[in-house]
Amino acid sequence: MPKDTFFRLPAERRDRLVREAIREFADRTYAEASLSQIARRASIPKGSFYQYFEDKLDLYRWLLTDEVPRRKRAFLGDVDADADFWRVLETVVERGMAFLVEHPELARLAAAAADPTAIAEVRGLHRSICDAGIAEIGALLDRGQKTGALSKSLDLALSARLVNAIIGRGLTDIVLHELGAELHEVLASEALRKKLGPKRRARLAAQAVALIRGGLDSSAD
Amino acid sequence: MPKDTFFRLPAERRDRLVREAIREFADRTYAEASLSQIARRASIPKGSFYQYFEDKLDLYRWLLTDEVPRRKRAFLGDVDADADFWRVLETVVERGMAFLVEHPELARLAAAAADPTAIAEVRGLHRSICDAGIAEIGALLDRGQKTGALSKSLDLALSARLVNAIIGRGLTDIVLHELGAELHEVLASEALRKKLGPKRRARLAAQAVALIRGGLDSSAD
DNA sequence: TCGGCATGCGACCGCGCAGTCATATGACCG
DNA sequence: CGGTCATATGACTGCGCGGTCGCATGCCGA
Incomplete structure (x- = not known):
């Protein structure tokens, strides 16, 4: 402290x-x-x-444990837990992308904190932050399962981790690929950040959630 | 050189x-x-x-560009491109996990190379390696779509990146959580690595592919 | 035997770092 | 006024780094 x-x-x-x-x-x-x-x-x-x-x-x-979470909470606000499950997930994903463009310095701080070669205590800090995120996703999935939106047969722990990978690394990757830049550059260029406006974010979020929801199988056609 | x-x-x-x-x-x-x-x-x-x-x-x-790819190719061998799409994907995922436990030092090298704060040339190296991986997944998905296993309406570029996130970060995360350890410790402990034998890997791969295939929606029930 | 060339070698340079310490400053109190 | 206490400050220490340099070694052909 x-x-x-x-x-x-x-x-x-x-x-x-x-x-x-x-x-x-x-x-x-x-x-x-x-x-x-x-x-x-x-x-x-x-x-x-x-x-x-x-x-x-x-x-x-x-x-990492005080200042950044405070700023993150301030930005994200609360999620309306009563809305339709898939709608909530889309919102969460869209807000995550918004955070990326509105607070690129914090997004980059989080990315740098993921360094797997850091000393034990730093890895511990990062892990506890990740675990909290996964637990939140797990809770969300749990509600989804209870309300019938999600298949009953899901392994929630495993699903939470996969969903986390998708909406964390996966979406960051996609956003950066869409912008044709690195996190590095997004931070530096407001013009670049403006390219990922609410509409584009919503479209990407919808696509990602659709994939999470229906999978890749052709039987969805 | x-x-x-x-x-x-x-x-x-x-x-x-x-x-x-x-x-x-x-x-x-x-x-x-x-x-x-x-x-x-x-x-x-x-x-x-x-x-x-x-x-x-x-x-x-x-x-990164010569020695590691050489060792990786030697370990992974070639994928049978003619087999059933979902079977191939499962194999790819299982081999990926096998690589993690059989060559943890290379897996860790790759993880360390992901450092987003590295100098430009190192980031470039990592990015080109990632892009090659994504391109391979893209090609696999493309074949899957042509053979009818995958929905025709998929955005392949986006899907490839999401699948990459799942079978890369996502599965690594799950494997490490299953083992209750960090990559760090897996490298150090043969006992730990033995805990992730072929059967367990196959089970995890099947679960992950099932999620990729069918999604989380309850309509899959 | 000798000369030249590839290679081996480790002391050395300049640098920036995390962290320390002795001293300076200035607000407040009796 | 004098004294005390919280705070400010930057020179300093010891360290390990990437990279260099000049000399030592030993092989090979003449």
Whole structure:
């Protein structure tokens, strides 16, 4: 946890630090990310940084477990759990894509956090975030099964993980391919981000959900 | 490309270098991976290393574009393109999982190569490898559509990317969850790898393909 | 025997890093 | 005013890195 001093900081100074920290941890792996660089960019002497956080990991942990989830919740809001299951899933997927274009720096931070070669604690952080996401999908599928939208014979744990792969990695891949760019570039170019407006997102979400729903088999014809 | 000297090296010395290079690039990001460490472990002076390769990137590029694909092809062999589409897909998925447990160091190397924060050329290497994989899946789906196994209305490009996400990230995630371990640990423990024998792999592959085939909708009941 | 050439080798350079520490500053209190 | 306490600061330490360089070694043909 940050030290008390951090929370007593003038908002402007604190924000500068947080902004540059997100930028650095989005641009590089945890191990490669440089405190010196963050401090330099935020115009905060390195000595001062250590008044605010124990060390690099302390800052990273706070970002991933506190600050980013706060911002994500603020963006995503709540999902209407009572709506039709497939409608809800489409919305979730569309909102996920919206997050990608509206907060590319956070999306990139999350992507960088997936580094499988990171030290144990960082992998643990990432895993617990992923598991929370999978649990949410699992809960959604569970409701879907109870309301009869989903086949009764589904293995929910397995399905949740596959759906997670689809709407996580799969859709990111598709979005980036649609835009013909890397996450990297999407972050840098507002023009690129504007190309993925609500209508296009809705279309992609509908296509993806249709595939999840009906599969690839020709019997669906 | 490696220098000629590298190919003239005594096999034992060359193998030691390659083995330790794979180990290092599997354990750390490209940027974090240390030539000094590779050289130390392989008992090859750093000065000698530069007789064999131009630099770190030269070694990495050769590993990813030459050595690893060679080993992968040797393991996977050819797919029987004439068999029933769904049978082929199941086989592909099962072989993919087998590769994970039989060559965890290469699987880990590939996972580490996915680092989205790497320098441009490394991202390019990874992307071209991924694109080749997606193209293969696309070709498979195309045959499936022509033989009538797949719905005619499918968007093949999109489907290929989603299927890729499922049988790549998704299945890896599921396998690791089944084993209750990280790729990291699977590499280290033969006992763990033995837990994912052919029968269990076949069962998982069948489940995954069933989901891809029929989707989650209850109308499949 | 000798000379030249491919190769082996490890000390060395300059760099940037995480983290520390001694000192400076300035607000508040009695 | 003097003293105390939270905070600010940047020079510094020790480290490992990628890459270089100059010298050592040993093989091969003349």
